[in-house]
Amino acid sequence: MKILFFVAQVLALVALAPLVSGIIRKIKNNLRMRQGPGILQPYYNLIKLFGKDEVISVNTSWIFTVTPYVVLVSSVLALMLVPVFVSDVSLNYMGDFLLIIFILALGRFFLALAGLDAGSSFGGMGSSREMFISSFVEPVVVMVIFVVALNAHSTGLQVISAVPVLSLPLIIAATAMMFVIIAETSRIPVDNQETHLELTMVHEAMVLEYSGRSLALIELAAHVKQIVFFSLIASVILPFGIARDIAPMPLLASFIYYGLKIMALTVIISVIEISMAKMRLFRVIDFLNIAFVLSVLGIVILAMGK
Amino acid sequence: MSFYSTITFLLDPLSVFFLLVILLVSIPSAVYSIGYLRNHYSPNKIRLAWVLLAAFVLSMAGVVTANNAFIFLIAWEMMSLISYFLVVFDHTQEKSVTAGIIYLVMTHIGTAFIIVAFLILYNFGHSFDFAAFKSAGQTMPANLKHIVFLLLLVGFGTKAGIVPFHIWLPYAHPQAPSHVSSIMSGVMIKTAIYGMLRFIIFLLGVESAWWGNLVLVLALLSCLVGVIYALMEHDLKKLLAYHSVENIGIILLGVGAAMVFLKLNLPVLAVIALCAGLYHLMNHALFKGLLFLCAGSVYNATGTRNIEKLGGLIKLMPYTAAAFLVGSLAISAIPPFNGFVSEWLTLQAFFLGAMNSISGEYKVFFSVCASLLALTGGLAAACFVKAFGITFLAMPRSKNAAEAKESSFSMKAAFIFMMAAIVLSGLAAAPILKALTGIAGSVLSIETAGISLSLNNFALAVPQNSGAFLSTPLVALAFITVAGICVLAVYLWAGRRKAVKSNTWDCGYYQLDARTEYTATAFSKPFRIAFNFFLLPYTKTEKIRESFYHVKSFKYEVFTTPVFRQYAYDPIVAFILLSAKRVRRIQMGSIHFYLAYIWITIILLLLLFH
Numbered sequence: 001m002k003i004l005f006f007v008a009q010v011l012a013l014v015a016l017a018p019l020v021s022g023i024i025r026k027i028k029n030n031l032r033m034r035q036g037p038g039i040l041q042p043y044y045n046l047i048k049l050f051g052k053d054e055v056i057s058v059n060t061s062w063i064f065t066v067t068p069y070v071v072l073v074s075s076v077l078a079l080m081l082v083p084v085f086v087s088d089v090s091l092n093y094m095g096d097f098l099l100i101i102f103i104l105a106l107g108r109f110f111l112a113l114a115g116l117d118a119g120s121s122f123g124g125m126g127s128s129r130e131m132f133i134s135s136f137v138e139p140v141v142v143m144v145i146f147v148v149a150l151n152a153h154s155t156g157l158q159v160i161s162a163v164p165v166l167s168l169p170l171i172i173a174a175t176a177m178m179f180v181i182i183a184e185t186s187r188i189p190v191d192n193q194e195t196h197l198e199l200t201m202v203h204e205a206m207v208l209e210y211s212g213r214s215l216a217l218i219e220l221a222a223h224v225k226q227i228v229f230f231s232l233i234a235s236v237i238l239p240f241g242i243a244r245d246i247a248p249m250p251l252l253a254s255f256i257y258y259g260l261k262i263m264a265l266t267v268i269i270s271v272i273e274i275s276m277a278k279m280r281l282f283r284v285i286d287f288l289n290i291a292f293v294l295s296v297l298g299i300v301i302l303a304m305g306k
Numbered sequence: 307m308s309f310y311s312t313i314t315f316l317l318d319p320l321s322v323f324f325l326l327v328i329l330l331v332s333i334p335s336a337v338y339s340i341g342y343l344r345n346h347y348s349p350n351k352i353r354l355a356w357v358l359l360a361a362f363v364l365s366m367a368g369v370v371t372a373n374n375a376f377i378f379l380i381a382w383e384m385m386s387l388i389s390y391f392l393v394v395f396d397h398t399q400e401k402s403v404t405a406g407i408i409y410l411v412m413t414h415i416g417t418a419f420i421i422v423a424f425l426i427l428y429n430f431g432h433s434f435d436f437a438a439f440k441s442a443g444q445t446m447p448a449n450l451k452h453i454v455f456l457l458l459l460v461g462f463g464t465k466a467g468i469v470p471f472h473i474w475l476p477y478a479h480p481q482a483p484s485h486v487s488s489i490m491s492g493v494m495i496k497t498a499i500y501g502m503l504r505f506i507i508f509l510l511g512v513e514s515a516w517w518g519n520l521v522l523v524l525a526l527l528s529c530l531v532g533v534i535y536a537l538m539e540h541d542l543k544k545l546l547a548y549h550s551v552e553n554i555g556i557i558l559l560g561v562g563a564a565m566v567f568l569k570l571n572l573p574v575l576a577v578i579a580l581c582a583g584l585y586h587l588m589n590h591a592l593f594k595g596l597l598f599l600c601a602g603s604v605y606n607a608t609g610t611r612n613i614e615k616l617g618g619l620i621k622l623m624p625y626t627a628a629a630f631l632v633g634s635l636a637i638s639a640i641p642p643f644n645g646f647v648s649e650w651l652t653l654q655a656f657f658l659g660a661m662n663s664i665s666g667e668y669k670v671f672f673s674v675c676a677s678l679l680a681l682t683g684g685l686a687a688a689c690f691v692k693a694f695g696i697t698f699l700a701m702p703r704s705k706n707a708a709e710a711k712e713s714s715f716s717m718k719a720a721f722i723f724m725m726a727a728i729v730l731s732g733l734a735a736a737p738i739l740k741a742l743t744g745i746a747g748s749v750l751s752i753e754t755a756g757i758s759l760s761l762n763n764f765a766l767a768v769p770q771n772s773g774a775f776l777s778t779p780l781v782a783l784a785f786i787t788v789a790g791i792c793v794l795a796v797y798l799w800a801g802r803r804k805a806v807k808s809n810t811w812d813c814g815y816y817q818l819d820a821r822t823e824y825t826a827t828a829f830s831k832p833f834r835i836a837f838n839f840f841l842l843p844y845t846k847t848e849k850i851r852e853s854f855y856h857v858k859s860f861k862y863e864v865f866t867t868p869v870f871r872q873y874a875y876d877p878i879v880a881f882i883l884l885s886a887k888r889v890r891r892i893q894m895g896s897i898h899f900y901l902a903y904i905w906i907t908i909i910l911l912l913l914l915f916h
Contacts, residue, residue, distance in 0.1 A: 058809060072792055096774040099776060106640045120818070122811075123824070124825075125828075131691050146677075149657060149661075153771075159772065
């Protein structure tokens with residue numbers, strides 16, 4: 001039963017991941033008084049890309065070919081670690097909260113290598129910036145994990161998600177995690193998904209040489225990574241409403257809570273995106289420092305509480 | 307006065323562990339050297355290299371098995387001298403000679419500190435035997451113990467290359483032949499960690515918590531300074547040498563945390579932290595050994611170590627590239643490789659420390675330690691994207707790189723062995739940690755029967771952190787399964803992959819060539835700007851003009867200021883040279899004056915001592 005539910009959960013979330021991006025795009029457009037494409041547009045893009053032939057550079061090696069799969073698999077593995085709807089349904093024996101950082105680093109490492117593989121300056125620029133930003137994101141994530149884990153006395157995701165207390169350190173941790181989400185899912189003010197301007201792009205520069213199904217896989221991986229981070233806030237850092245076991249009523253409540261939380265996150269992200277301008281690359285450090293200081297504050301509050 | 311009663315050897319768990327690590331790196335390096343030496347040296351020199359290599363490995367084995375401080379020192383000195391000869395093996399190159407001198411001076415300063423510490427211990431134990439040192443550690447006054455600790459820390463720290471005593475490491479390690487670099491970086495600097503564990507923790511006994519705090523702070527400094535310098539470095543072997551500084555820092559994070567936990571009365575945590583340190587020590591020996599061998603193979607094939615002149619080697623040297631990739635993944639803490647497991651365990655140790663320590667300061671301190679370790683990991687990953695990407699991917703940046711050939715069989719065999727060892731030591735984390743728990747317990751004198759880091763043979767479970775597991779075999783299995791499903795699903799949905807080969811997009815202007823590729827300097831530029839308060843970068847531009855109106859060529863170079871060298875070591879060296887000059891004034895070269903000096907000295911002595 002659990003195994004079936006787990007498999008269904010992972011497949012459903014992978015399938016729904018592009019929808020979240022579609023919703024964010026729609027909200028953004030509506031807030032800007034535009035109509036914008038429908039919320040299913042990311043699916044149309046993926047279907048179109050899967051049907052297309054690829055153009056690959058003569059300079060590339062096998063790294064370029066395997067990278068889309070590695071990136072997607074690393075995102076899916078991260079998703080498998082998160083107990084999303086029921087607090088004891090996840091691949092808990094594979095690893096804890098800390099593993100998620102490292103497993104996403106696997107995908108990022110290969111993506112950055114693939115950016116360099118074609119020999120284009122854009123790709124290299126993207127790789128360099130991506131690794132730059134991510135290396136300053138990692139300490140923030142570890143701090144957030146420490147706040148949440150110290151609160152639950154464990155780094156195990158199932159244990160953490162079974163502690164449904166809403167406390168100040170957790171809210172601080174969730175706020176710091178929002179900064180991380182913005183940086184990790186290439187959103188304004190750190191990066192901009194909607195532009196291909198060579199001076200500003202980060203993620204898009206890295207994948208510039210990709211086309212066809214490889215690009216589709218990488219885009220899907222980005223959607224999945226986004227839902228991993230959203231679920232971390234919704235079901236691990238602020239897990240109120242999560243079901244304890246697989247029973248119809250708690251499960252229904254869990255679905256509704258999860259849906260509401262994800263909707264809230266999409267609105268917050270959209271509002272942030274339309275109300276800010278993109279930062280210069282080197283101001284991103286200041287941006288992430290705010291998150292770091294916030295999470296240290298969370299630790300301090302926890303330490304004082306004891 | 308007898309220095310030693312009989313020569314005996316010590317084969318307790320700690321020594322055996324270090325012997326194993328020494329052999330694990332030395333054997334593949336020796337096999338590798340068959341192919342490597344042939345291309346570089348004359349037959350006589352090759353024979354010399356083998357003799358030195360054997361003596362080097364033997365002296366390291368002596369260091370970790372000595373049962374007497376006097377024998378230890380002899381082996382230690384042998385190790386230093388033989389490695390000096392190996393550093394200056396290419397004695398015709400000026401760089402080697404300079405590196406050798408810096409190494410020789412620094413290593414002897416370190417040894418001097420160790421000797422002083424040993425003499426103090428001898429004063430209390432009345433023998434150089436370890437057993438006597440152990441009892442000396444118990445009877446010594448606390449103040450003296452603090453001094454001995456500091457002496458040992460500086461002494462062994464110099465050999466380990468912790469910041470600020472790292473100055474010799476990036477010069478000496480790259481200059482030796484590659485198989486020796488691999489042993490020096492992989493194993494020799496670890497003998498200093500052995501020294502710290504043996505003399506500071508096991509024999510002297512941790513006296514107060516600030517010892518551990520000091521080690522932790524120095525370790526964090528080493529991590530960050532090492533990795534930031536590595537990011538700026540474009541000499542492949544020097545880059546790896548700086549990463550040794552970083553990784554020694556990570557190992558010492560485990561050791562330092564163990565020392566603090568001992569004093570906070572958290573024995574289980576001390577065992578976990580030391581396990582993490584020892585595990586990372588073994589892992590670093592494996593992946594750094596492999597990376598140095600790969601760097602040697604690249605040097606062998608292209609004649610350069612400057613990565614700005616390389617590129618595209620993945621197609622010409624597939625084995626070397628695969629080996630370097632595995633090493634890079636392991637050192638960047640990417641799961642399921644071994645480097646990841648030990649970093650994860652170090653983070654776990656800090657988490658448990660933050661959870662179990664009573665004082666709030668320690669909670670914050672351990673959390674900050676963990677996040678700085680994460681920063682180090684992120685920067686290391688960036689550095690290895692640079693190292694692998696610029697060296698092996700895209701187009702060759704020079705003629706030498708375009709004509710590179712894959713290495714010989716013996717070198718490939720060494721790669722395959724080391725790669726297998728890296729993969730295995732990552733997957734078999736649970737059984738390895740089972741063994742390491744006992745070793746850590748014996749060093750810390752803690753009974754470890756009740757402490758288990760492994761849930762079963764495939765998964766780790768950290769004591770006191772219930773519900774947190776890690777299973778590298780499961781990560782690998784899940785990866786393969788999901789990857790298989792993805793490939794199959796894509797194939798079923800969209801059919802076979804249809805790909806057209808074409809040029810890299812060039813904005814429609816002209817044919818791209820290697821000159822338009824992204825360079826290592828450009829790659830590291832964001833980091834150079836972010837850390838400019840420490841790196842103090844400056845540029846030099848040079849215009850070569852044909853006439854006032856026409857600039858024929860333009861040269862632009864970026865440099866970073868070597869802060870430690872410029873502001874700490876250079877002033878000291880300048881002071882010593884100046885004093886030497888002053889002293890020279892009383893040395894006229896005239897025998898009459900010298901006779902006068904002797905006469906005055908004798909008179910003074912007679913007056914003073916009647």
